[in-house]
Amino acid sequence: MNAVSLEEVAIVGLGYVGLPLALALAPHHPVRGYDLDPRRIAELAAGHDRTGEVSPERLAEASLRLASDPSVLDGATAFLITVPTPVDDANRPDLGAVEAAARTIAPFLRPGALVVLESTVYPGVTEQVVGPILEAGSGLTVGDSLWLGYSPERVNPGDSAHGIGQVTKVIAGSTEATTERLARLYGPATGERLFRAASIRVAEAAKVIENIQRDINIAFVNEAAQIFGALGISIHDVLDAARTKWNFLPFTPGLVGGHCVGVDPYYLADLATRLGKHPEMILAGRRINDGMAGWIARRIAQRLVRLDRRGGRVLVLGLTFKEAVPDLRNSKVVDLVSVLEAWGHPVDLHDPLADADEVTSLFGRPPLSALPDHGAWDAVVLAVAHPAYRALSAAHIEALVDPGGLVADIKGLWRDLPLAATLARWSL
Ligand SMILES: NC(=O)c1ccc[n+]([C@@H]2O[C@H](COP(=O)([O-])OP(=O)(O)OC[C@H]3O[C@@H](n4cnc5c(N)ncnc54)[C@H](O)[C@@H]3O)[C@@H](O)[C@H]2O)c1
Structure with a gap:
């Protein structure tokens, strides 16, 4: 040749x-x-x-x-x-x-x-x-x-x-x-x-474990977020402290969707099963991450019950599978929205990057065409850390929520933002 x-x-x-x-x-x-x-x-x-x-x-x-x-x-x-x-x-x-x-x-x-x-x-x-x-x-x-x-x-x-x-x-x-x-x-x-x-199979294996490693590490911080949530402490505060150790891996909790990290583990898991090896850790990571959106939605719904806003209107900010992309494939925000709706909450949607037609076909309704200056939502849920949301001012966020309502900041994006004390806040 x-x-x-x-x-x-x-x-x-x-x-x-x-x-x-x-x-x-x-x-x-x-x-x-x-x-x-x-x-x-x-x-x-x-x-x-x-x-x-x-x-x-x-x-x-x-x-x-x-x-x-x-x-x-x-x-x-x-x-x-x-x-x-x-x-x-x-x-x-x-x-x-x-x-x-x-x-x-x-x-x-x-x-x-x-x-x-x-x-x-x-x-x-x-x-x-x-x-x-x-x-x-x-x-x-x-x-x-x-x-x-x-x-x-x-x-x-x-x-x-x-x-x-x-x-x-x-x-x-x-x-x-x-x-x-x-x-x-x-x-x-x-x-x-x-x-x-060393070989084609080695290269294939290397790629698939790169993504599985991410999935498992995120699953671990997601599980930790659930445990610490029960203690009333924020995983973000815990990570800020733990991250100061030189060899602590800087993974953050959140929704794992998309077509790579949330999917690739199943490729190796399927092969492992066919080889007679049960892939325990790989599938545990998948279970935890797949369940995270529902867990978060239930926490938010429970907070709204405590705030006497059962069935209140919710605005979800960020619909794509991760920040800074328009990609909606396998977005776990879909699960988040459907669990909130199952708890009786009408949900409005906004995303600065996603294609409106694709949102409509995935979520069964169109998104808001633009983020309003003000509103009276019972809860605003920050689901995806798009740069546009990072840039929101405290005054704008406050103007979107009915006084006494909830700001649920899944990504901890607004943790350092001083918001009116009349608003309830929830974060992982
Ligand atoms: N997107 C990422 O972040 C990323 C990163 C690394 C690896 N990967 C991997 O790369 C591969 C491609 O991912 P992607 O995100 O680019 O997918 P994609 O869906 O964005 O693009 C795939 C394209 O292939 C086309 N297509 C489908 N079947 C075809 C066929 N038989 N002949 C010709 N075209 C066809 C589709 O129309 C589409 O335009 C996947 O295996 C993915 O896991 C993706």
Whole structure:
């Protein structure tokens, strides 16, 4: 096999991961992109990235060839798969998009083609699921006429300090020569920050435990928040003190949703179960974090009962799965709202970043079009620490709540803000 340093790159799946990857590689290789969603392609062609990761200017500058017709893949030498890896209703890995992407790519593979999976998976998917589909659809053989690799994506949407150019990229190929080809492909875009993992399965395993580690650590502080809540002390006060120790890990409590940290543990848990090993800690973390929104909603509802505001109106600020992103996928605020409603509270919604249509379809009602200057809600619940909420003044927050009502600050964002003593306050 001959190594080539300039690749004709094709990105398959142009979402939160695929689009920034395309732009990062574009200065170094010709890049084309395929996404099966024509609406996504039309929006990108019009200069709009609904994920908020890429500005219209950057999109216009880059010379990307993007299409929802797979024929755009014809002539590519390196195919990078960045499609979703969700779980099904029973929390089992759903590899449907990865398998479909491999089937789409296969007819376009020529001898010497490179295929790299970037999606988060459990160890074994690249070689045991993707490889065979590619071989069957192309007639090529992995390790001979077909080069196969895995390189997990570590970007953190909404966090421009940890983009592709700033973080080390883990790479692994089915042969040593493949790993070196991956190094030539990605190196220029990552400032040569590369780590050659021992094997594809090691790279897959490393990615999935990075996210599981976060899930478990957040679950621990969430559990601690529940224990300390029963004592009447705030986990945020506890963490302020504990964090002064040099080796205390700075995790904070909250809702764990999204398509990564809240999902990936199930990938390894499923594999573990199939291997006959019960994944106790992984699933305990999931149980605690999945139950957190309901626990918080019940605490708020109980406080409102004590304030004699049974069935009072609640305004929830922040609907996305985490701060500074418009991404609503698997947002646990949905659970928070439905438990509040089950306690009889009418709930109004606001989010400065989420798409109003997506909110309407997820929550069954539209959000407020803007945050009002004043209102008379019985409770204002800060669910997601968007920068716009961090910037709210005490006077504005006070003006939203009926005197004697509740300010429930899940993220502890307003802890240092002096609010009128007439308002009740609750935080984790
Ligand atoms: N978003 C993150 O923060 C992040 C970070 C690291 C890793 N990951 C992982 O990266 C992968 C992609 O995640 P994402 O957040 O970019 O997903 P996404 O939903 O934002 O984007 C995926 C894109 O792939 C397209 N698509 C789906 N099936 C396709 C197919 N068969 N062919 C072509 N296009 C297809 C979709 O239309 C969508 O535009 C997942 O495995 C995820 O776990 C995500």
